Amino acid sequence: MDQSRIRNFCIIAHIDHGKSTLADRLLETTGTVSKRDMSEQLLDSMDLEREKGITIKAAAARMSYTASDGVEYELNLIDTPGHVDFAYEVSRSLAACEGALLVVDASQGIEAQTLANVYLAMNQDLKLIPVLNKIDLPHAEPERVASELQRVIGFDPDEIILASAKEGTGVPEILEALVERIPPPKGDKDGPLRALIFDSKYDPYKGVVAHVRVFEGHMAGRKNMLLMQTGAVFEPLEFGTFSPAMRPLPALDCGEVGYVATGLKDVAECRVGDTITMAAAPAHEPLPGYRQAKPMVFAGIYPTDSDQYQELREALARLVLNDASLVYEPESSVALGFGFRCGFLGLLHLEIVGERLEREYGLSLLTTAPSVEYHVQTTAGEEVQVDNPADLPDPSKIAVISEPWAKIDVITPSRYIGQVMELVTTRRGQFVRMEFLEAESDLSPGEARVLLEYEVPMAEILVDFYDQLKGSTSGYASLDYQLTDYRPARLVKVDILVNGVPVDALSLITHSSNADREGRLLVSKLKDLIPRQMFDVPIQAAVGGKIISRETIRAMRKNVLAKCYGGDISRKRKLLEKQAEGKKKMKRVGNVEIPQEAFMAVLRLRDG
C-alpha cells in the first residue's frame, strides 16, 4: 500500500470507557468483520482478558476504509494493554503509531492513567483525536468533560467528537478524522529495513511471532534478519497482517503494521521494543526507546503439593515463551520447600500469571507475599539486590538499604483532597504538586477535578494502596504510578517465629517506624489464621533478635466425637476424612501445621 494511504493509530482509554466496544464498531463499520462473525470484544482473545475486562496482550487489526474523498485507506489499529503494569508495552505500541484516539467516558471524565498515556503520546508527537464516548447515557456530561479536555490537554472545542460506541453514533466521523487528521507514516521505503517489535507471542509451528511496525524499508523474502538489541538472527518464515486473525501476505511495506514469524524458540530473543533489520545489510542504528522490561514485584510461587514441582517448572517455561517480562529462578524455603522466585511487572501481572498457571496447567499453588527489590550496601562494600525478605543480610552487615520510589498521580474531585493526603502520608509519601483540571468557579464546591502528584515508596503502594484510595474517595480517584529512583531508608526485617522457629516465608521488610505496628498486626493476624494445635504455640515478631510482639495460640482443648457405636463408624468416618483433608493442605513448619492463608497474612496488615 502506498504510504500516503496508511494510517496507524491506537486507542487510549481508561478501563471501561469503551475501548473494546469502539474497536468492535470500527471493525464492523469497515466491513473487516461481518456482523455475523462479530463476537463481543474481538480483540480481547484470552478468557482472562474478557473476564477481567482488560486487555493484557496487545492486539492489532488492519481495516480497509474508503473515505469521503473516494480514496481507499489502510487503517491499522493497535490495541494496547489497559493497565499501568504494562506501561512499557503501551509506550512501544504508541511508538508504532502516528495518532491515537483518546476515548473518554462522557459521564466520567479523564482518569489518571489515561492522562499519563496522553502525555506519553504527546511526547512521541502522536496526533490525538479526542472522542467523548457514551453520550447516549442519560447522566453523560459532554460539555463538562469537553471543557476538562480543553483545559487539561488543550484541545479545540471543534476537535472533539461526540460518540456512542454502543449505538454507533459518531463512528463515521471518527473514521473520517483518522484519515484527515492523522499523518501518514513518513519513513524511507528504500532505506535499510527497520521494524519495531511492539508485541510478540509464541506459536508452536512458527516459533516466536513478532508484531511489528515497519518504519523503513520493507519486509519480504526469506533472507536472514537480525534483532538489533539481542543480536538474534532468524530466517523469516511468514509475513502477514491481522484481520484480526493472522492473514499471511507476501510482504510488509514501509509504514505498515503486521507480523513476522521468526521461527525463534525463545521470546527472550525477540523482545518488545527491539528493532528488526536485514542481517546482510543492517541499519546503522536501532529505533529509539528500547529498554528491557524490568520486574518490579517479586514473589515466591510454590506448589501446594511438592509432587507438582516438576509440573510447575515446565508450566513456567511454557508461560515465559509468551511473556518475556516474567522472570523466574528456582528458590527454596525452609517453610515451603522447593519453588520459584518470580519477578513481575506489577501486582496485576502477578495475579494473571498465578491464575494462568492454575487454570491452564492445573496446578495448585501457594504464592508468598509480594516484595519490591531492595538495594543493600554491605559493610564489606558489596552491593546486593534483595527481592526476598528472607535473604536480607544480618543487620550488622548492612551499611545502607535503599528502596524503590515511585511518582504517583491521583485524579480526584477536590472534596477528597484531605483523604488522599492522609492516605499518602500514612504511606510515607511526599506531596509534590497539585493542579486543578477544571475551573472551580464553574462547578459546585468540591466537584472540580484535581491532579495530585506525590512521591511514595513502591513498597507502600504495592499491595492495597489502590483499594484504599478507591475506598477513601467513594471510588472516584484514579491512580497512575511510575518507578523513579532508589532512596536510602531506615528499613528493618521483621522476623516471625512460630513456636520459637523462624519462618522465612513469613518475614517482611518495613520501615523502622512501622516495624512495631506491623509486627504486632502480623502476629495477631497469624493468631487468627493458624488453627490451635495440640500444644500452646507462641507467635513472635522480632527485629534483629529482639522480640517486639508476642501472642500465644492456646492448645486446642476438644476435638472428639461424643459417641461412636456400631452405626456411627461409617458415618463419623466422613468427619474424620474431612479433617484429614484439611490437614493435608497445611504446611508443616517445625511441628506446627500452618494453613496457606497464613502466608498471605502480610498482605492484609492494613485492614485491621
Added chain:
Amino acid sequence: MQPLAVYVHIPFCTVKCGYCDFNAYSGMDNLKEAYGAALVAEVHANASLLSGRTIASIGFGGGTPGEVPAAHIGAVVAAIGQHARLDPAAEVTLEANPGTLDRPQLEALRAAGVTRLSIGAQSFHADELRFLDRIHSPQATAAAVGLARKAGFESIGLDLIYGLPGQALDAWIGSLGTAIGLAPDHISIYALTVEDGTPLARRVRKGEVTPLDPDAVADLYEAATDRLAAAGYLQYELSNWARPGHHSRHNMVYWTDGEYLAIGAGAHGYLGGERYQNIAHPRAYIAAVEERAPAPHPGRESAYRPGAVTAMADWFSLRLRLLEGFHEPEFEARFGLPLRKVGGVVLDDCASAGVLELAPGVRLTRAGRLLHGEVSARFLARLQNTLAATG
C-alpha cells in the same frame, strides 16, 4: 471362631427429639406389629450366619426399644437362640426411655431375657429436659431406676447429655451428682452435638440457640471425670464409666474390631471384613424383608469392604477410644505392618505434645482424651499420604 454380637434396631419414639439424628420416627405406632414380625423373619433368614456361632451379647437400640411390646423383644432373642448358641452369661442390653417404663413392662422385659438396661436420663433438670424435647421428668428417671432394680436387672446404666447451650458447671455437676446418687452400675456422658439436618441445627443457624463454647464443654468433661472417679466409677471408654465388672460387653465389640450382625431398619453390621447397612425407613425395611426372606440379609441396603487405609484408621481410632488403648504388636498382628512405620511422625508429634502415650501400651493421656479426633485425623491423613495406593 470368635463370638458374635447382634445389634437390633427399634426405630420408634413417642416424640422425635430436636437434637436427634438417629434413625428414629414418631407417629408410626401402627407399624410396630409388622415390624416385630419382620425382625423375627430377618433373624430366621440369617440362620446360616448365626449357626455355629456363640452369641456373647445382643444390643437393642433405637429409637426407644423400651416402647415396643416386650413380647417382640423376647421373640427376637428366642429366634436368635434357635440358630446360635446363646452364651448363658450373654449380655442382653436394651436402651430405654424413663418416660415409657412401668413395672409390668420392666418385668416383661426381664422375663424376655434382657439383662441390662441403659436408661436415657439425659439430665436431672426439668428445663434442660424441655430444651432437649424429652418427654420425661427427673422424677420419672429416679422412679425407673428403682423399678428396674426391683425387676431384677443385673446391670443398670444411665445416659447423660452435657454441654447444653448456656449450661453452667454447677448445673451439670448437679445432674451428674443426682445420677450418681441413684447408684447405677454404669454411666455414659455425651456432649451435645449439633447434627446436620436436625431441628436443633436449624435453630442454631437462625441464631436462636448458641452452642456452648467447645472449651467450656471441655471443662464440663474434666469436672465430670473427677466427680465420677471420686464416686468410684472407672472410666473405660471416652464417654463411658462403670462400676468394676459392669462395662458394656456389647459396646466393647464395636471398639475392638469384633463382628456384629445387624437386625432391623437402618442397623449397621460388620461381618467377614464387610461393613453393611440395612434399609433405614421402617416401612421400606418391612417390605424388603417380606419380599426377600428367607434369603440371607433380607433388609440390607448397602455394603462395602474397607480398604487397607480405612481399616487401619478405623482400628486405630476405635481402639484409642478405650482407655486401656492397645499394644503395638496387636496392630502389627492385624495388619502385617509395624505401627511405628505406619504412624511415623504422627505418633511422635502426639506423644511429644503429651496427648498420646506409646509405652508400655498405646493410649491417650488424660489431656489427650478430648483430642481423640485430632489424633485420629492426623493418623488418617498420614495413612492417606503414605499408603494411598493400597486403598
